[in-house]
Amino acid sequence: MAMSALSVGPSLYLIVSQQIPVLIARDHTSNTTDAILSRASAQVVCDVLEPILDHDAILCSDGSPVYVALAKQLHIAHQQHAH
8 A cells, every 4th residue: 555645743744755765874983874865675775785794794674574585685693672
């Protein structure tokens, strides 16, 4: 089912078509990478992170399917953490 708007409160709506996906990643030494993404997909996120991730990296995320697929694609460990 396609959604055109997401209800956030009684009078506040976010229009899905106006959202811009961004990625902010930080490693354990506080090195930070950010990117504005063309779309929120595992391949697009992979294109940003693959050049900077070590082969023994552990991806910690909110468990979004994009990150689950990314970890599988890059053959790295993935841990889901609650918000």
